[in-house]
Amino acid sequence: MPLWESRNATMLQNNLVRMVIEDQGEVSLELSTRSIHGGIVNALSLPYYRGTGINVYSDNNYEFWRSKQTVYQAGGIYFTFPNKNEAHINANTSYWMVRRYGTEEKYGGVWRLSELKSREEGNRFLLTKLELILPNHPVVYTLIDCKNLGDETIECMAEVHAMLGAPFLQCGSLIQTSVNKFIAFPPNLREVAVNQYESDVFFTSLDKAPLKKGGLGNAGQVPGITGSYDYIMGEVGQNDLEYITVTNPHLQLCYCMFFPGRTYEDHENILFPLPNIDLTMNYLGRMDVPWALYEGGTPQVYSLTIGAGYMDHNGVFDNPCLYRTR
Numbered sequence: 001m002p003l004w005e006s007r008n009a010t011m012l013q014n015n016l017v018r019m020v021i022e023d024q025g026e027v028s029l030e031l032s033t034r035s036i037h038g039g040i041v042n043a044l045s046l047p048y049y050r051g052t053g054i055n056v057y058s059d060n061n062y063e064f065w066r067s068k069q070t071v072y073q074a075g076g077i078y079f080t081f082p083n084k085n086e087a088h089i090n091a092n093t094s095y096w097m098v099r100r101y102g103t104e105e106k107y108g109g110v111w112r113l114s115e116l117k118s119r120e121e122g123n124r125f126l127l128t129k130l131e132l133i134l135p136n137h138p139v140v141y142t143l144i145d146c147k148n149l150g151d152e153t154i155e156c157m158a159e160v161h162a163m164l165g166a167p168f169l170q171c172g173s174l175i176q177t178s179v180n181k182f183i184a185f186p187p188n189l190r191e192v193a194v195n196q197y198e199s200d201v202f203f204t205s206l207d208k209a210p211l212k213k214g215g216l217g218n219a220g221q222v223p224g225i226t227g228s229y230d231y232i233m234g235e236v237g238q239n240d241l242e243y244i245t246v247t248n249p250h251l252q253l254c255y256c257m258f259f260p261g262r263t264y265e266d267h268e269n270i271l272f273p274l275p276n277i278d279l280t281m282n283y284l285g286r287m288d289v290p291w292a293l294y295e296g297g298t299p300q301v302y303s304l305t306i307g308a309g310y311m312d313h314n315g316v317f318d319n320p321c322l323y324r325t326r
Helices: none
Strands: 001-002 007-013 017-023 028-034 040-042 076-080 097-103 112-121 123-133 139-149 153-156 159-165 175-176 181-184 229-236 241-248 253-260 278-282 302-309 324-326
Touching: 007 112, 007 123, 017 123, 159 253, 241 278, 241 302, 253 302
Parallel strands: none
Antiparallel strands: 001 007, 007 017, 017 028, 028 040, 028 076, 076 159, 097 112, 112 123, 123 139, 153 324, 159 302, 175 241, 181 229, 229 278, 241 253, 278 302
């Protein structure tokens, strides 16, 4: 279905959930279901500054988005591969082709198969992505196949993220994960924000995160408007399956992300284990453009981004952050 200028999307749904996936960047714009109160709620955030043109450079105000396509199409669920370098072809800034879609015969599920093929020298790869929704399952099953099409080794950092926002994300929502080793980081040079949690200190539970002002805080519970921005990373343990969940008790809804752990084995395929998670807690805390209308301005975005993958900061964890695929 058409969305904006030269940008289209596919909708998949069953009796419980609905998903809308845009071809540009293969970004999922909607993952919605009905709340206990009767209204349909989209768990994903589409921030006010999300662009609707062909791409960031087609917009005369491209500097507002820092000339970055990832900022221009921010929000939703997105997959990063092989890295975040926008100077080269990568998964979440390129246009994907929908190859096939239909109904699965055995169980009556609906599916969609999309593809991104890079012919860039030294960066030749094929990504194939399958989405499946089965009847009576409040779940979207996703499989991503990565294939190197060149003779050179590709060093890649595969990541999956979901940006959650209101009305799903509310004060009192609970964050839980299988991870029990965390560390917070200070804002980088481009971020105008104030941290709530002490940086560069390891801790083992989200509900006992060290505060900058001293003492401990509960990073596992979404607060009200604190005006804070925190980036927390965690290292997964030795499990077959890892998870991150965000639960809204008031709406009685839960967003769950499950992904293969370090010890999961598939004898037929080479798997990308996802060794790290991250939590980007922006509780009206970013005061830089475009999260604010002007530099140092009033924050406009209240969101929580959860992710899993090969993100790492200066080797803070012992695991390798690069996966080499042939």
